[in-house]
Amino acid sequence: MSRPRILIVGAGFAGYRTARTLSRLTRHKADITLLNPTDYFLYLPLLPQVAVGVLEPRRVTVSLSGTLPHVRLVLGEADGLDLDARTVHYTDPEGDGGTLTYDRLVLAVGSVNKLLPVPGVAEYAHGFRGLPEALYLRDHVTRQVELAAASDDPKSCAARCTFVVVGAGYTGTEVAAQGQLFTDALVRNRPLREGVRPRWLLLDIAPRVLPELDERLSRTADRVLRQRGVDVRTGTSVEEATPSGVRLSDGEFVDTRTLVWCVGVRPDPLVEGLGQSLERGRLLVDPYLQVPGRPEVFACGDAAAVPDLEKPGKYTPMTAQHAWRHGKVAGRNVAASLGIGDRRAYRHRDLGFTVDLGGAKAAANPLGVPLSGPLAGAVTRGYHLAAMPGNRIRVASDWLLDAVLPRQAVQLGLVRSWSVPLDTASPELARAPGALGKSESRQEGESS
Numbered sequence: 529m530s531r532p533r534i535l536i537v538g539a540g541f542a543g544y545r546t547a548r549t550l551s552r553l554t555r556h557k558a559d560i561t562l563l564n565p566t567d568y569f570l571y572l573p574l575l576p577q578v579a580v581g582v583l584e585p586r587r588v589t590v591s592l593s594g595t596l597p598h599v600r601l602v603l604g605e606a607d608g609l610d611l612d613a614r615t616v617h618y619t620d621p622e623g624d625g626g627t628l629t630y631d632r633l634v635l636a637v638g639s640v641n642k643l644l645p646v647p648g649v650a651e652y653a654h655g656f657r658g659l660p661e662a663l664y665l666r667d668h669v670t671r672q673v674e675l676a677a678a679s680d681d682p683k684s685c686a687a688r689c690t691f692v693v694v695g696a697g698y699t700g701t702e703v704a705a706q707g708q709l710f711t712d713a714l715v716r717n718r719p720l721r722e723g724v725r726p727r728w729l730l731l732d733i734a735p736r737v738l739p740e741l742d743e744r745l746s747r748t749a750d751r752v753l754r755q756r757g758v759d760v761r762t763g764t765s766v767e768e769a770t771p772s773g774v775r776l777s778d779g780e781f782v783d784t785r786t787l788v789w790c791v792g793v794r795p796d797p798l799v800e801g802l803g804q805s806l807e808r809g810r811l812l813v814d815p816y817l818q819v820p821g822r823p824e825v826f827a828c829g830d831a832a833a834v835p836d837l838e839k840p841g842k843y844t845p846m847t848a849q850h851a852w853r854h855g856k857v858a859g860r861n862v863a864a865s866l867g868i869g870d871r872r873a874y875r876h877r878d879l880g881f882t883v884d885l886g887g888a889k890a891a892a893n894p895l896g897v898p899l900s901g902p903l904a905g906a907v908t909r910g911y912h913l914a915a916m917p918g919n920r921i922r923v924a925s926d927w928l929l930d931a932v933l934p935r936q937a938v939q940l941g942l943v944r945s946w947s948v949p950l951d952t953a954s955p956e957l958a959r960a961p962g963a964l965g966k967s968e969s970r971q972e973g974e975s976s
Contacts, residue, residue, distance in 0.1 A: 567603060588659075690783060
């Protein structure tokens with residue numbers, strides 16, 4: 529008899545962990561295929577450090593073929609699923625199509641940018657979801673500072689040195705915190721006009737930064753940001769974006785050439801066309817991560833609404849911590865469905881969160897213990913080294929070099945603006961009034 533075919537769609541935190549678990553449990557008892565647009569797993573929590581030159585891009589990537597033995601990698605993006613025929617259609621990076629069949633399917637397709645109906649945002653803002661966006665932002669910020677330093681126009685100089693980040697969740701807070709340090713370092717070698725210094729604005733309609741965390745950690749992050757010079761504005765959103773700046777909800781127009789969109793994410797729309805029950809765009813599953821009525825289909829990560837057994841009636845949030853654990857349970861339960869081991873329901877214990885604020889600063893609450901300052905910074909970096917499935921020595925080496933050597937602040941020109949559009953998600957017109965610009969739970973792979 530032929531071996532059962534397991535197909536995993538997506539190699540984010542959930543999909544990668546599922547593949548790794550199944551590779552260990554099934555070995556030569558099943559054929560495992562992983563469908564993903566890239567040949568690497570991206571460790572998203574450290575992406576802000578790539579954007580400011582602390583880490584080289586490959587440090588936050590882990591080779592799929594190199595770390596997943598007994599797993600066949602197919603490069604492509606799923607664009608059609610037929611649950612009755614048990615097939616998945618995909619398009620590869622060169623535009624050719626293909627079809628994969630399965631006996632067990634794991635949907636770990638993650639999430640996409642949440643693009644709100646704010647005029648001009650799709651045209652003039654850039655998101656922060658992958659290596660291309662991080663590399664583009666690093667080049668763009670460096671270029672703006674260089675152009676500002678050479679400008680004789682005070683207004684143009686100030687606009688180019690003004691950077692607006694929308695969304696004060698994990699990603700936006702880290703981008704603003706790291707970005708202010710980066711641009712301050714840039715202008716030490718490229719003096720600006722007298723009286724001009726880099727200015728970072730962090731906006732969120734919520735009443736405080738990091739609204740997902742307890743108030744003590746939120747206050748810590750807010751204090752660090754303000755001491756560093758970041759202009760933090762809560763209760764404020766963007767009403768319009770233009771080529772020359774943004775209009776805020778309080779009526780002020782801010783001259784800028786940089787708008788970074790970190791408002792949040794929504795589940796990948798691929799799951800919407802399956803004809804299965806959804807919960808706010810996420811595919812409903814049972815505590816064993818199986819789709820009701822489809823015992824051969826499992827779902828995990830941002831695209832799955834997994835019951836929170838610790839909080840009856842609720843679902844686990846869209847964070848990397850949950851996605852990573854979903855993947856382990858999904859892998860075990862897929863194996864159990866093939867007669868290998870026993871299945872188990874998904875339960876979790878909150879390990880806390882870490883927010884890297886750049887330098888030696890961070891805010892963290894490991895196991896519920898609130899920390900700040902250098903101790904929180906050490907805990908945060910230690911956590912990331914422990915959590916990364918590879919490249920630990922290289923990451924630690926880059927951190928050490930950054931501590932003793934100046935950063936190489938040059939433009940590489942690898943990514944152009946047109947290749948990192950924000951329009952990866954359709955505008956959501958059904959939105960609660962006043963919610964524009966509010967940060968959401970951190971996207972899959974970004975929470976610690």
